Amino acid sequence: DIYNNVDELPRNLTFDFIVIGGGTAGNVVANRLTENPSFSVLVLEAGPSPEGQLNHTVPFFSIFLREQSPLDWNYTTVPQVGLDGSALQYPRGRILGGCSSMNRLAYVRGSSEDYDRYANVTGDNGWSWNEIQPYIRKNERWTSPTDNHNTSGQFNPAVHGFHGINSVSLAGFPSPTVQDRVIQVTEELSDEFPFNLDYNSGFQLGVGWAQSTIKHGKRSSSFTSYLGPEFVGRQNLHILLNAQVTRLLQTNSDPTEFLTVEFAENKDAPRQRVTATKEVIISTGSVGTPTLLLNSGIGDPNQLSRFGIKTLINIPDVGKNLSNQPMLTLSYFVNSTNTFDDIIRNLTLRSELIRQWIETDGDGPLGIGPYGTHQVFTRLSKNSTALETNPDPAAGPNTAHIQSGIQNGDISPPPEGHFMTISLSLNTPTSRGSIQLNTTDAFDQPLIDLGLLTTDFDVLALKEGIGIAQRFVGARAWDGYVLGPLSNITASSTDAELEAFIRANTSPNGHIVSTASMSPKGAQHGVVDPDLRVKGIARLRVVDASILPFVPSANTQFAVYMVGERGADLIKAAW
Numbered sequence: 128d129i130y131n132n133v134d135e136l137p138r139n140l141t142f143d144f145i146v147i148g149g150g151t152a153g154n155v156v157a158n159r160l161t162e163n164p165s166f167s168v169l170v171l172e173a174g175p176s177p178e179g180q181l182n183h184t185v186p187f188f189s190i191f192l193r194e195q196s197p198l199d200w201n202y203t204t205v206p207q208v209g210l211d212g213s214a215l216q217y218p219r220g221r222i223l224g225g226c227s228s229m230n231r232l233a234y235v236r237g238s239s240e241d242y243d244r245y246a247n248v249t250g251d252n253g254w255s256w257n258e259i260q261p262y263i264r265k266n267e268r269w270t271s272p273t274d275n276h277n278t279s280g281q282f283n284p285a286v287h288g289f290h291g292i293n294s295v296s297l298a299g300f301p302s303p304t305v306q307d308r309v310i311q312v313t314e315e316l317s318d319e320f321p322f323n324l325d326y327n328s329g330f331q332l333g334v335g336w337a338q339s340t341i342k343h344g345k346r347s348s349s350f351t352s353y354l355g356p357e358f359v360g361r362q363n364l365h366i367l368l369n370a371q372v373t374r375l376l377q378t379n380s381d382p383t384e385f386l387t388v389e390f391a392e393n394k395d396a397p398r399q400r401v402t403a404t405k406e407v408i409i410s411t412g413s414v415g416t417p418t419l420l421l422n423s424g425i426g427d428p429n430q431l432s433r434f435g436i437k438t439l440i441n442i443p444d445v446g447k448n449l450s451n452q453p454m455l456t457l458s459y460f461v462n463s464t465n466t467f468d469d470i471i472r473n474l475t476l477r478s479e480l481i482r483q484w485i486e487t488d489g490d491g492p493l494g495i496g497p498y499g500t501h502q503v504f505t506r507l508s509k510n511s512t513a514l515e516t517n518p519d520p521a522a523g524p525n526t527a528h529i530q531s532g533i534q535n536g537d538i539s540p541p542p543e544g545h546f547m548t549i550s551l552s553l554n555t556p557t558s559r560g561s562i563q564l565n566t567t568d569a570f571d572q573p574l575i576d577l578g579l580l581t582t583d584f585d586v587l588a589l590k591e592g593i594g595i596a597q598r599f600v601g602a603r604a605w606d607g608y609v610l611g612p613l614s615n616i617t618a619s620s621t622d623a624e625l626e627a628f629i630r631a632n633t634s635p636n637g638h639i640v641s642t643a644s645m646s647p648k649g650a651q652h653g654v655v656d657p658d659l660r661v662k663g664i665a666r667l668r669v670v671d672a673s674i675l676p677f678v679p680s681a682n683t684q685f686a687v688y689m690v691g692e693r694g695a696d697l698i699k700a701a702w
């Protein structure tokens with residue numbers, strides 16, 4: 128059952144497992160644990176349900192989910208020294224499904240080397256690409272695109288799952304002018320931009336057709352899939368909404384047991400308590416997880432003592448090593464009106480398309496994600512200054528440094544003109560940031576320092592990324608279509624101009640990881656062991672994006688679903 132407030136939660140229930148955070152990973156864990164009818168599970172989620180929220184259902188409207196909203200945590204970062212001191216808005220879903228209910232839907236796994244590196248740095252081969260294959264299949268349900276077009280030559284069925292839970296599909300509303308020209312680029316500039324039938328095969332380099340977590344023109348999230356109608360009625364699954372966990376409490380006198388969870392509906396509401404009999408699983412995401420651990424006295428004594436919090440478990444790395452990918456969007460004027468710019472600018476057109484989307488149950492241009500039709504994965508060139516002067520941070524020689532989404536429009540278009548946009552992400556950043564407490568009130572925001580562009584490598588790599596984008600749009604394939612850049616970046620820009628442009632225009636991806644990182648069992652660094660148990664605490668695990676020691680060369684939802692699936696298996700095996 129789903130309960131909206133604590134008064135609805137039956138008092139006579141006991142719970143084997145408490146999952147804190149009904150987000151991307153949390154709902155996977157809740158679903159998989161309740162497959163066993165003898166396990167009872169309580170999920171505590173700070174936010175409400177996305178049921179009936181159009182912006183959270185219509186894929187194209189994900190572009191509007193960066194705005195402040197009661198369904199968002201509405202974070203603001205600390206001033207970013209690498210971005211000329213700007214403090215940035217940093218959206219995260221405060222809603223059932225978490226960020227999977229509000230992200231941009233791109234389904235990108237990364238390279239096999241990303242996962243083999245997780246195995247190497249944790250000493251647990253279970254995180255390697257080969258070993259996670261069953262979890263890919265359990266998660267993924269490959270789905271036809273909305274328009275049912277012939278998809279042969281657009282993906283490789285051999286590397287996909289067809290019987291999992293979360294839908295993945297190709298874009299169902301084609302934009303042929305752009306698509307055809309992208310394919311021409313792969314032929315014309317095949318050395319740098321070769322066609323890749325499926326960038327989710329483990330070998331990601333090249334240009335491939337975009338895959339998204341969309342089911343028949345609607346968002347597929349951990350809420351719509353793992354808590355779908357066939358699961359949510361399970362007698363042993365209980366989900367309490369509007370319940371923000373404020374801290375974990377030691378159970379009885381055993382200092383290594385934190386089975387009691389304190390929560391409240393809002394800052395002023397009375398604190399409630401509930402105790403698990405087997406385990407507590409923290410799935411509150413890369414910002415929420417370190418915040419909750421620190422508020423519970425689990426962290427760096429130096430930091431905790433500043434707030435008068437007694438250190439119960441000394442784990443210095445809680446909230447440290449934060450990694451996030453910086454992103455730049457480059458827009459180009461195009462000689463066409465067949466772009467999505469007008470959907471954003473013209474309310475009459477938008478209303479007409481909403482009507483079409485409702486009447487056809489998901490058809491039309493609103494049923495695709497804004498990332499459009501193709502993704503491009505590129506390594507920095509062999510004579511790259513960034514690589515000559517720094518160690519290569521990629522997980523291996525087949526892992527992309529730069530990911531470029533080719534969009535048939537600008538998501539914040541100026542009042543006039545039509546555009547093609549390249550959203551350029553540095554997938555292998557070396558800058559690291561942190562999450563720290565700001566006050567002792569769990570309802571106050573923590574200090575979020577994304578550390579963006581604080582290393583030379585990251586700035587040099589983005590400069591070279593701009594070069595990659597310029598070469599892509601410079602192909603003859605775009606003759607007569609791309610008219611020129613919207614920004615003042617041109618082939619003749621100086622290094623100093625490029626750097627100033629980058630620092631003024633970079634924004635963070637939502638792909639924050641590593642704030643409760645995995646490390647080998649017994650290691651002094653890191654926060655959780657490879658079986659996701661918090662170091663030194665027997666019955667407390669973290670299962671979410673925060674445990675990934677490096678960001679994969681990808682958007683992160685796939686990796687998080689995989690962590691949820693494997694995490695649930697590890698818990699089931701233990702009990």
Ligand SMILES: Cc1cc2nc3c(=O)[nH]c(=O)nc-3n(C[C@H](O)[C@H](O)[C@H](O)COP(=O)(O)OP(=O)(O)OC[C@H]3O[C@@H](n4cnc5c(N)ncnc54)[C@H](O)[C@@H]3O)c2cc1C
Pocket residue numbers: 147148149150151152153171172173174192193218219220221222223224225226227229230231232233234235370371372373410411412413415416419636637638639670671672673682683684685687
């Ligand atoms: C704007 C945006 C766009 C993105 N686009 C993409 C994309 O296109 N493709 C992609 O692959 N990835 C994308 N991502 C990243 C991806 O969605 C996330 O990496 C992933 O969903 C994180 O999953 P999680 O389980 O770690 O955390 P979340 O999904 O954030 O789940 C955490 C849950 O815990 C709840 N919670 C937090 N604190 C508490 C507390 N104290 N008590 C109770 N509940 C709490 C939250 O409300 C939330 O529901 C995007 C992210 C954002 C923000």
